[in-house]
Amino acid sequence: MVTLYDYELSVNCYKVRLLLNFLSISHQLHPIDFFPGWEHKSEWFKEVNPLGHIPVIDDDGYVLRDANAILIYLATKHDTLNSWYPVEQPSLLGETAQWMMFAEGTTNTASAARLHDSLGYEFDIDACRAGAHRLFRTLDEHLWFQEQRNLNWVCSAEAPTLADLVLFPDVILSEEGGVNRVSYPAIRRWTDRFRRLPRFTLMAGVLEAGILT
Amino acid sequence: MAKGIAEWYPVASIKDLRERHVFQTELFGHELVVWQADDGYVNVWENRCLHRGSRLSVGINDGAELVCAYHGWRYANQTAGCTYIPAHPSNSPARTICNRVYPSFVRHGFVWSALEQCSDQLVVELTNDDEPLVLRSLPLDVPLEEVQKHLQNCEFNLGEGTDDQVQKHKYAPAVGEPYSYKYRTSNSSFSVHLMLQPFDDKKTVIHGLVTPAPKKESRLDWLLSLNTQLAKFREEVESSISVDMGRWLDTDDTHAHQVSQGAGSRVSEMEVVVSKRWLTAIDIVGFELRPVEGGLPTFQPGAHVDLHLPNGLSRQYSLINGPGEQDRYQIGVKLEQNSRGGSKFLHEELHEGDQLLLSGPHNNFRLRRDTPQTLLFAGGIGLTPLLAMAQALERTDLSFILHYFVQSSEHLAFQERFAQFGDQLKTHLGLSPAETEQRVVETLGSYDHLSQVYACGPPAMISMIRETAMSLGWPPEAVHFEYFKNEIILDEFSAFEIHLARSGMTLSVDSGSTILDVLRENGVALASSCEQGACGTCEVGLLEGEPNHQDVYLNETEHEAGTRIMTCVSRSHSDRLVLDI
Numbered sequence: 191m192v193t194l195y196d197y198e199l200s201v202n203c204y205k206v207r208l209l210l211n212f213l214s215i216s217h218q219l220h221p222i223d224f225f226p227g228w229e230h231k232s233e234w235f236k237e238v239n240p241l242g243h244i245p246v247i248d249d250d251g252y253v254l255r256d257a258n259a260i261l262i263y264l265a266t267k268h269d270t271l272n273s274w275y276p277v278e279q280p281s282l283l284g285e286t287a288q289w290m291m292f293a294e295g296t297t298n299t300a301s302a303a304r305l306h307d308s309l310g311y312e313f314d315i316d317a318c319r320a321g322a323h324r325l326f327r328t329l330d331e332h333l334w335f336q337e338q339r340n341l342n343w344v345c346s347a348e349a350p351t352l353a354d355l356v357l358f359p360d361v362i363l364s365e366e367g368g369v370n371r372v373s374y375p376a377i378r379r380w381t382d383r384f385r386r387l388p389r390f391t392l393m394a395g396v397l398e399a400g401i402l403t
Numbered sequence: 404m405a406k407g408i409a410e411w412y413p414v415a416s417i418k419d420l421r422e423r424h425v426f427q428t429e430l431f432g433h434e435l436v437v438w439q440a441d442d443g444y445v446n447v448w449e450n451r452c453l454h455r456g457s458r459l460s461v462g463i464n465d466g467a468e469l470v471c472a473y474h475g476w477r478y479a480n481q482t483a484g485c486t487y488i489p490a491h492p493s494n495s496p497a498r499t500i501c502n503r504v505y506p507s508f509v510r511h512g513f514v515w516s517a518l519e520q521c522s523d524q525l526v527v528e529l530t531n532d533d534e535p536l537v538l539r540s541l542p543l544d545v546p547l548e549e550v551q552k553h554l555q556n557c558e559f560n561l562g563e564g565t566d567d568q569v570q571k572h573k574y575a576p577a578v579g580e581p582y583s584y585k586y587r588t589s590n591s592s593f594s595v596h597l598m599l600q601p602f603d604d605k606k607t608v609i610h611g612l613v614t615p616a617p618k619k620e621s622r623l624d625w626l627l628s629l630n631t632q633l634a635k636f637r638e639e640v641e642s643s644i645s646v647d648m649g650r651w652l653d654t655d656d657t658h659a660h661q662v663s664q665g666a667g668s669r670v671s672e673m674e675v676v677v678s679k680r681w682l683t684a685i686d687i688v689g690f691e692l693r694p695v696e697g698g699l700p701t702f703q704p705g706a707h708v709d710l711h712l713p714n715g716l717s718r719q720y721s722l723i724n725g726p727g728e729q730d731r732y733q734i735g736v737k738l739e740q741n742s743r744g745g746s747k748f749l750h751e752e753l754h755e756g757d758q759l760l761l762s763g764p765h766n767n768f769r770l771r772r773d774t775p776q777t778l779l780f781a782g783g784i785g786l787t788p789l790l791a792m793a794q795a796l797e798r799t800d801l802s803f804i805l806h807y808f809v810q811s812s813e814h815l816a817f818q819e820r821f822a823q824f825g826d827q828l829k830t831h832l833g834l835s836p837a838e839t840e841q842r843v844v845e846t847l848g849s850y851d852h853l854s855q856v857y858a859c860g861p862p863a864m865i866s867m868i869r870e871t872a873m874s875l876g877w878p879p880e881a882v883h884f885e886y887f888k889n890e891i892i893l894d895e896f897s898a899f900e901i902h903l904a905r906s907g908m909t910l911s912v913d914s915g916s917t918i919l920d921v922l923r924e925n926g927v928a929l930a931s932s933c934e935q936g937a938c939g940t941c942e943v944g945l946l947e948g949e950p951n952h953q954d955v956y957l958n959e960t961e962h963e964a965g966t967r968i969m970t971c972v973s974r975s976h977s978d979r980l981v982l983d984i
Contacts, residue, residue, distance in 0.1 A: 331634070335627070338626060372428065372429070373542040378426075378427070379424050383422075398463065401465075403466065
């Protein structure tokens with residue numbers, strides 16, 4: 191059984207919750223009082239993760255931190271189709287890794303702006319927002335041309351990959367950090383498609399996209 | 404600025420709206436929500452729910468209606484009228500609850516809109532019949548005037564030609580209009596058009612197209628090449644300006660109030676034309692009615708319209724349309740054996756292309772959408788309002804069963820709409836009254852607190868269903884019905900007095916006239932429809948007195964409470980009634 195040390199409002203924890211549900215991995219959540227309790231900085235939690243960060247998983251004693259590491263581990267172990275992290279297709283795996291690195295950028299800009307606005311983190315908010323818009327422009331252009339090629343996802347595959355999954359939370363919650371998406375129609379359509387995936391899970395601030403029949 | 408406002412602007416490419424996307428944009432700082440219904444109609448509305456002002460662009464396009472993400476207010480395709488408010492499941496939203504509709508149309512691959520109705524003149528008129536190749540629209544963080552200034556001097560390089568011989572063409576502006584720029588060279592058949600959308604005071608969107616559309620296999624190259632060049636252009640222009648903030652924010656906002664109210668605005672009587680008539684079952688003719696001009700008012704499931712026939716009669720017919728079918732109304736008319744001139748006229752004299760007057764729709768047979776299970780009982784032509792309800796429920800995750808009782812399979816009407824229901828439609832053919840009652844008893848079962856019943860059909864059948872439900876423990880609140888006619892033998896001759904509490908008038912109702920007649924004679928305008936106590940339109944509140952209801956609209960609990968009466972048929976057991984008008 192996987193235990194996730196979790197905070198409902200964290201984008202990085204949400205990434206892990208999304209995959210746990212997409213892959214129907216049996217798990218339990220261990221809520222951490224991230225705000226205002228700073229429980230992730232408590233003595234007991236530093237024994238779980240000396241860096242004092244969440245998410246962390248404990249898979250029957252195997253402890254792993256960092257959202258990307260956790261996602262790669264869970265996808266490789268549980269995704270029988272190998273579509274989320276396509277280890278059998280080198281070029282697709284390269285693309286996936288490339289866009290996962292890109293998502294580090296959106297987390298450090300769009301999601302940082304959100305932490306600034308909602309939890310009072312001391313970031314340079316203008317730089318965060320400007321950085322997010324730069325990356326969103328690139329992503330929108332990429333997704334628009336993917337649509338022209340009849341591709342629905344960030345990478346050139348039929349099914350979504352971890353690249354879509356790690357980008358999604360930063361994008362869908364960006365307006366909580368003052369980064370609106372009105373200028374990125376291709377991104378907005380991609381969020382519709384992602385939210386229509388089977389076993390997609392919501393979090394606070396994420397709304398349903400409605401069904402497509 | 405005023406000149407610029409009365410123009411058509413591209414606000415989205417039609418491809419932007421695929422797959423029930425809810426598109427968000429702005430025009431001169433006015434927030435727009437743009438969405439396409441499954442019937443292809445493109446809606447351009449103010450991006451604001453009338454309830455709490457939330458943006459509708461985060462809502463859900465269900466293919467027929469746009470649903471606000473926050474409290475579920477539903478707005479109809481085409482009219483933008485509110486059709487349902489989940490917090491008030493048993494009420495009809497007032498017809499005045501209608502979102503602002505901006506004028507719009509689709510042409511050359513784009514949705515065009517304007518802040519006010521303007522001439523048909525488009526900034527781009529293409530003579531070519533082919534749909535052009537639509538470029539990726541590019542938003543610039545630059546005010547309109549700056550983009551215009553820079554575009555005058557802009558040139559585009561295009562590679563074109565066969566695989567073995569690629570020719571480079573440099574496109575320079577041949578025609579430059581304030582909002583549209585055309586680029587072409589003398590030695591190529593292709594032109595590039597760029598059109599500007601003034602987004603707000605800091606942002607402009609460049610939309611573009613190539614005409615004629617290049618060959619399929621080279622389109623992606625064209626798109627990539629022009630996108631790269633436009634992105635480079637954007638970078639240059641953005642780095643060359645310093646944005647002058649907020650210039651439009653001070654401008655007079657009055658033009659916002661002059662925007663056409665669209666098809667949703669209230670009309671009392673409108674002309675419609677019969678666009679189709681067909682025999683849908685034995686003795687039942689279907690009529691499809693389209694507006695002579697403008698659009699049709701928003702309707703809700705269960706609603707009926709009044710047809711004003713050329714022979715002077717008015718008749719009520721329920722709309723069978725599913726949600727969002729706002730371009731036409733469909734009704735079913737059964738030929739009555741003892742027709743007084745309504746159904747007989749419609750069957751014999753009303754043909755395709757004929758015009759007639761229509762008013763409504765009124766909805767007094769309201770569908771709740773907050774119960775897990777809905778049972779719909781239709782007898783014969785009583786199917787019509789229930790068919791509309793079933794189609795509305797079909798679009799939700801609430802379960803329902805439509806029980807349809809008719810004499811034989813030749814009596815089944817509007818079967819073209821049945822496929823969507825699957826096993827949620829149960830037809831019961833050729834049952835006797837006793838067998839029908841037995842079937843209703845089996846189907847209803849005892850009251851489970853989770854279901855609502857709706858019944859419509861012959862008066863005897865509705866009464867049987869109501870009595871059966873009551874004997875099985877169903878409360879009147881869970882049993883809804885609509886009689887098409889009132890078969891009660893009415894008292895029309897008693898005399899009594901009415902006092903109008905709000906205006907202070909006291910009037911007498913004499914033998915032969917109704918409360919409604921007397922009110923109208925004394926200048927009190929009151930809407931009515933069936934005028935036989937069946938439809939509920941002429942209802943008023945009752946403050947004092949003992950009414951003789953005589954209607955078939957209210958249920959037992961409501962009759963007993965004695966707080967509402969139908970002014971077309973209700974009279975008084977006491978000498979005086981005090982009305983809340």
